[in-house]
Amino acid sequence: MLLFPSILHVFSLCAGSSLRLDVTMSRKVVRASKFRHVFGQGVKADQCYDDIRISQMTWDSNFCSVNPKFVAMIVDASGGGAFLxxxxxxxxxxxMSQPTVCGHTGPVLDIEFCPHNDNIIASGSEDCSVMIWEIPEGGLVTPLNDPVVKLEGHSKRVGILSWHPTAHNVLMSAGCDNVVILWNVACGxxxxxxxxxxxxxIYSACWNRDGSQILTSCKDKTIRVLDPxxxxxxxxxxKTHEGSRxxxxxxxxxxxxxxxGFSRMSERQVALWDPKSFGEPLTLQELDTSSGVLLPFFDPDTGVVYLCGKGDSSIRYFEVxxxxxxxxxxxxxxxKESQKGMGYMPKRGLEVNKCEIARFYKLHERKCEPIVMTxxxxxxxxxEDLYPDTMGPEPSVEANEWFEGKEGQPILISLKDGFATTTKSKEFKVHKSLLKTTSAAMGHQHDNTGEVHALQKEVKTLKETVEELTKRVSELESKN
Known part of the structure; x- marks a missing residue:
């Protein structure tokens, strides 16, 4: 007689625990998040950029860079490297006759717009050089083959570029010579x-939010946090990921x-690590068996990371x-169509009145298609919950100050009234006055021909000086 109630008691306990388990499971399934219903949408055909010969190079960079003014794409070019x-x-x-930026003698492998001046873009190439270009307001009307600055220091092709997020005129480049160089672009x-x-x-190299650390990943399967x-x-x-890709x-x-990265069985993986205790990953998830390298784009404002696979036809997104x-x-x-590369718009270039939280520029074989995440x-x-104050275009520290040890925190802006594109870009200065007046002239739309000619002459003289100094440095290095 006593046995019966005890069995009932066990049953009720089991039922209770399974009920709790069900509740817990269902809670996991419907985890509360304002980004659960984010959806991506390609724009209409007339809003794409059509009939573009996207580069056929097999290199794992984005091949595309965008900002609130311009979109840049690496294209095929005969006898050298070019981007549009x-x-x-x-x-x-x-x-077809649209002018390009075409000063490199080898294919272009990576391009990146400066975060502090929307008219400045850097390019890295198979010709071992990094070049800095100034794009005129309104875009190119003639081919651009003279860079503002040419940075030479790598002995093999340069495949990775990244501007410092808060320091003005600081650029990082990484080459196939396994070397990372930090440049003061202002003095070349x-x-x-x-x-x-x-x-x-080196497979990837990037800055943290305030530019006080660099993160690299390497073919030796090691990721490293560096003091820049x-x-x-x-x-x-x-051995972050066991696979060799x-x-x-x-x-x-x-x-x-x-x-x-990839597992030993060539499955694609995503992992999260805490560099304070690098032993085991906080999480390691296997995604699929596709072969394309996953390019991650992280939005610090929303905590959403987007994974875009080279050669994939999809963009996955996760909340961290x-x-x-x-x-x-x-x-x-x-x-339906696979992506050859991907550009990622800075937050200040989005349409906040449409609840747009990200915009990608997907490169097809012959076109570029904007994809809007809403x-x-x-x-x-x-x-307000979707748009906290975000990184603005104003740097918080100059290059020379940063190299001397001064840190610069991001200067944030509100997107409440939309980002004003009339906000003055940070002047791009090289060798004291180089291009200073040009930038100002462009900003205020003055057209003073005599002043421009004088500046062009000054630019030429300074370029010759830079080339002479570079030559002397090379000679001294070869003697040593």
Whole structure:
């Protein structure tokens, strides 16, 4: 008789625990997040950039860079390297005779717009050089083959470029010579040369949010956090991903690191690491067996990371939080055509009145298609929770100050009234006055021909001086 109630009791306990389990499971499935319903959408055909010969190079960079004024794409070029820079509104079919930036003697491998001046773009090439270009207001009307500055210091092709997020005129380049160089672009000088850290090819290199650390991934399967000014390793993790295909890594919130790579069985993986205790990953998820390298784009304002695979036809997105499993799958944008590259618009270039939280520029074989990521909201009012103050175009420290040890925190702007594109870009100065007046003239739309000629003469003289100094440095180095 006593047995019966005890069995009932066990049953009730089991039922209760399974009920609790069901509740817990369902809670996990419907994790509350304002980004759960984010959806991606390609724009109409007339808003794409058509008839463009996108580069056929097999290199794992974005091949595209965008800002609120321009979109730039690496294109095929005979007898050298070139890229196309178009005003954002110049959509539709692009004429074959559209002028390009074409000063490199080898194919261009990476391009990146300066975050502090929308008219300045850097390019790295197979010809071992890095070039800095100034794009005229309104775009190119003639081919551009004279860079403002030519940076020479790599002995093999340069495949990775990244501007410092807060210091003006600081650029990082990484080459196939396994060397990372930090340049003071204002004087065309290599200030830091990190040449004894990476024993093999560098797959990715990027800054943290305030530019006080660099993160690299290497063919030796190790990711490293570096002190940029000392060139020393702060933390490193070997065998981040077991597979032999390229690993990419970016800083995410709270100094954590998100990496994409491959397992030994060639499955694509995404992992989250805490460099303070680099032992085991906080999470490691296997995605699929595609062969394309996953390019990660992290938005610090929303905590959303977008993974765009080279050769894929989809963009996956995840939310990174501080609760397990830390990297939460949100959704996937899929289309029919595969992507050869991807540009990512800075937050200040988005349409906040349409609840747009990200915009990608997807490169096809012959065109570039903007893809808009939107949070569905009914209200037309400014959604403060979607748009916290974000990184603005103003740098917080000059290059020479930064190299001397001064840190610069990001200067944030509100997007409440939309970003004013009339905001003055930071002047691009080289050798004291080089281009200073030109930038100002462009900003105020003055047209003083005599002044421009005088400046062009000054530019030529200064370029000759730079070339002479570079030659002397090379001679001295070869003697040593």
């Amino acid at each position: 820079v178009l005003p954002l509104n110049k959509t539709g079919r692009i004429d 000088e290599a200030m830091v040369r990190i040449d004894s850290v990476h024993p093999d090819l 000014r000392k060139g020393t390793v702060i933390a490193e993790k070997e 390229p690993v990419k890594a970016v800083f995410v919130s709270d100094g954590k690191i998100l990496s994409t 939080t501080d609760e397990a499993p830390y990297v939460h799958y949100l959704s996937m944008y899929s289309s 949070v569905p909201r009914k209200s037309d009012l400014f959604q």
